[in-house]
Amino acid sequence: MTAHRTSADRPADSSAAADPPGEYTAWRQGRWEEVAGPNGKAKVVTNGKIVGRGMHTLPGVPGQWSTDEAGALTVTATAADGVRVDGETVAGTAAVPAGRPLEFPEGRVGFAGGGNGAYGLVVMDHAAVERSGLSGIDTYPYDPSWVFEGSYRAVPEGRRIEVGRLTTPRSTEAISAPVDLVVTIHGIEYVLAVLEDMPGQRLVVFTDETNGDGTPEIGRWLVLPLLEPGSTLPVDFNRATLSHHHLRPAVFTCPLSPPGNHLPMRVGAGERALIYDTTGTK
Numbered sequence: 001m002t003a004h005r006t007s008a009d010r011p012a013d014s015s016a017a018a019d020p021p022g023e024y025t026a027w028r029q030g031r032w033e034e035v036a037g038p039n040g041k042a043k044v045v046t047n048g049k050i051v052g053r054g055m056h057t058l059p060g061v062p063g064q065w066s067t068d069e070a071g072a073l074t075v076t077a078t079a080a081d082g083v084r085v086d087g088e089t090v091a092g093t094a095a096v097p098a099g100r101p102l103e104f105p106e107g108r109v110g111f112a113g114g115g116n117g118a119y120g121l122v123v124m125d126h127a128a129v130e131r132s133g134l135s136g137i138d139t140y141p142y143d144p145s146w147v148f149e150g151s152y153r154a155v156p157e158g159r160r161i162e163v164g165r166l167t168t169p170r171s172t173e174a175i176s177a178p179v180d181l182v183v184t185i186h187g188i189e190y191v192l193a194v195l196e197d198m199p200g201q202r203l204v205v206f207t208d209e210t211n212g213d214g215t216p217e218i219g220r221w222l223v224l225p226l227l228e229p230g231s232t233l234p235v236d237f238n239r240a241t242l243s244h245h246h247l248r249p250a251v252f253t254c255p256l257s258p259p260g261n262h263l264p265m266r267v268g269a270g271e272r273a274l275i276y277d278t279t280g281t282k
Contacts, residue, residue: 020142024238036129042247046123061123062104071117136275146237146269150183154229161193164256166245175255183235193258194224202226205257208267215272219257240270
């Protein structure tokens with residue numbers, strides 16, 4: 001499904017929306033896999049952290065989770081809790097090797113990653129997409145006039161920016177912002193802070209004049225590559241995405257747009273909203 005776009009959503013010198021190139025079509029297919037595929041974000045029901053020796057409990061996840069003296073992950077549960085590690089039911093305290101399969105009641109599965117006393121635990125429900133009726137992502141038509149060349153600009157080493165986070169209630173956090181993205185849009189240069197909320201993932205979280213009138217009020221994302229300051233890179237607003245927060249608000253407490261990351265125009269490109277078909281959903 002695509003959305004109708006008015007002339008106000010196009011840059012001043014935009015041509016009519018063009019047929020998407022093959023690589024963009026392939027990217028859209030990959031994006032849907034990221035959301036609803038075998039390990040799609042829409043299937044994540046818990047995304048928790050276990051750090052240190054204290055006992056941790058996680059919402060919707062049975063058992064108590066901790067680390068031992070060597071920094072390895074452990075779970076303490078009764079047989080009635082239904083926690084299985086590598087196919088074996090846990091009755092007591094068991095080691096949880098990183099990356100090994102975990103099973104929980106109601107068909108939920110999970111895996112843990114990390115080491116040295118700090119781990120992340122992801123639990124998935126493979127029936128969640130079908131149950132919710134999620135069927136697609138509404139986007140603006142592809143428009144090549146929303147593709148620009150940008151560059152990374154160096155910033156002070158170790159820079160962190162205080163950014164709002166979509167927790168309940170809302171909170172703030174100083175997030176790593178290792179570079180700025182510089183992009184010129186029809187003669188005007190914009191400098192946008194690039195966040196690295198997770199190691200290895202660079203994001204520009206931006207807002208524009210479509211927010212609340214065509215796209216979510218909280219803004220959208222551009223996922224960018226890991227390059228050195230001074231590098232040039234394509235800035236394709238056709239690849240602007242919804243944040244993971246829309247899929248699971250309680251699970252993905254994503255960062256909001258940093259101060260200064262507002263574009264004073266209607267960016268009529270990229271994703272607009274999730275599409276749900278509630279016919280026959282439970």
